[in-house]
Amino acid sequence: MTEYQSVIQRGPATQAEESRERAVIVGVDRPGLEWPLESSLVELERLADTAGADVVASTMQRLDAPNPRTFVGSGKAEEIAELARSSEADLVIFDDELTPSQQANLEKVMDKSVKVIDRTALILDIFALHATSKEGRLQVRLAQNQYLYPRLRGMWAHLASNRMGGGVGSRFGEGESQLEVDRRMVRKRITSIRRELARLADVRSLQRESRYGSGMFKVALAGYTNAGKSSLINRLTGADVLSYDKLFATLDSTTRKFELPEGREVTVTDTVGFIQKLPTTLVEAFKSTLDEITGADLVLHVVDASSQEFEGQIDAVCEVLQQIGAQTIATIEVFNKCDLLDEETLAGLRKRFPGAQFVSARTGYGIDALVDAIAAAASSADAKMDVVVPYQRGDLVSVAHERCHIISEEHQADGTHLQMLVGPAYASMFEPYAVS
Numbered sequence: 001m002t003e004y005q006s007v008i009q010r011g012p013a014t015q016a017e018e019s020r021e022r023a024v025i026v027g028v029d030r031p032g033l034e035w036p037l038e039s040s041l042v043e044l045e046r047l048a049d050t051a052g053a054d055v056v057a058s059t060m061q062r063l064d065a066p067n068p069r070t071f072v073g074s075g076k077a078e079e080i081a082e083l084a085r086s087s088e089a090d091l092v093i094f095d096d097e098l099t100p101s102q103q104a105n106l107e108k109v110m111d112k113s114v115k116v117i118d119r120t121a122l123i124l125d126i127f128a129l130h131a132t133s134k135e136g137r138l139q140v141r142l143a144q145n146q147y148l149y150p151r152l153r154g155m156w157a158h159l160a161s162n163r164m165g166g167g168v169g170s171r172f173g174e175g176e177s178q179l180e181v182d183r184r185m186v187r188k189r190i191t192s193i194r195r196e197l198a199r200l201a202d203v204r205s206l207q208r209e210s211r212y213g214s215g216m217f218k219v220a221l222a223g224y225t226n227a228g229k230s231s232l233i234n235r236l237t238g239a240d241v242l243s244y245d246k247l248f249a250t251l252d253s254t255t256r257k258f259e260l261p262e263g264r265e266v267t268v269t270d271t272v273g274f275i276q277k278l279p280t281t282l283v284e285a286f287k288s289t290l291d292e293i294t295g296a297d298l299v300l301h302v303v304d305a306s307s308q309e310f311e312g313q314i315d316a317v318c319e320v321l322q323q324i325g326a327q328t329i330a331t332i333e334v335f336n337k338c339d340l341l342d343e344e345t346l347a348g349l350r351k352r353f354p355g356a357q358f359v360s361a362r363t364g365y366g367i368d369a370l371v372d373a374i375a376a377a378a379s380s381a382d383a384k385m386d387v388v389v390p391y392q393r394g395d396l397v398s399v400a401h402e403r404c405h406i407i408s409e410e411h412q413a414d415g416t417h418l419q420m421l422v423g424p425a426y427a428s429m430f431e432p433y434a435v436s
Helices: 037-051 074-086 100-109 119-130 134-151 157-164 178-213 229-237 280-285 287-294 310-323 343-352 367-379 391-403 427-433
Strands: 003-007 021-029 053-062 091-094 115-118 217-223 254-259 265-270 298-304 331-336 383-389 405-412 415-422
Touching: 021 037, 021 074, 037 053, 037 119, 053 074, 074 100, 091 119, 100 115, 100 134, 115 119, 119 134, 119 280, 134 178, 134 280, 217 229, 217 287, 217 310, 217 367, 229 254, 229 265, 229 298, 229 331, 229 367, 298 310, 298 367, 331 367, 383 391, 383 427, 391 415, 391 427, 415 427
Parallel strands: 021 053, 021 091, 091 115, 217 265, 217 298, 298 331
Antiparallel strands: 003 053, 254 265, 383 415, 405 415
């Protein structure tokens, strides 16, 4: 069994860095991995940075299968403990999800001051940092509690004692172990959060139905985290959606109106970014947000064209889209950050992905062609209609301008003569005024 280990040497910590934790990251190279381990560890380092930790050392081990007790081999676990000690690390992060028993056994090997977490816990921590809306925070709390429930080892004992107090009534639950009390508390918490999320989902559903009922064409952005979805929606709509070069900079979906060149309005929704090894608890917790994708007429799958791992990122996004039942929705692949590519690389991508759009949200390159592709998709189900709308129905003329594609418009004695492309949701409104 061969092993590889690298240690990043760091100078004295600056004042700004003193508040950041020092982390050792650990990966296991196993047969059949879909993602090169080195690339996965680079991404894990970016996740750690986003969460507020500096990676001071990294190590990996090649194994046919994870050790059921400590994930890595027992000797490797001791080696990681010594590496954390010599690097003065506060944190050891594993690139894969650990079972509760593996995490407990690893913690026994490490110094008491060193925390052991896995990739899932790290992502949950980042989500907790970046969730801003009430629904987003509840979704994160739900995922955190679902993750922690099987890992309980009396960690909420202080909450139970505070609730019970002393004296009369303090013997409630006597005969139960502390672990049973803690588990019951977390189950109640999960139930309460789910109830509140269901209420908020009903509110979101009403808002979505109102938007859907308008018949407006709906576009959803989906893609790997940091692919540039927020930058793209800003470029398309002139919005001011938060946009940082950070993983999971935005979690809450944002919807903006966008006017196509022919005058028709569509909605564009930015959604939470995906990632490889995305915890299933997060997919489930963020289902109401991801419903923005399943209810769309068109999905723009935004890809970071400058990433060396863009193909693996495409696969990771497609896997989540399939999990939420969005794989049958019309999709356009949008390769973003093309300003970072040379002409030869860009030409090669165009040849490999002939149906894709190639843009730079930062510079505006390719945006006009993307807008044309959106307009073509929006018009694909339209029917051509020739109508004369009476002047007293000015409201219909407004609908035509906002929701349809006007080919020609002429003011006649008996009303406004319109030749236009009309979507299925509006055809019945104009049929009484059709020119025979």
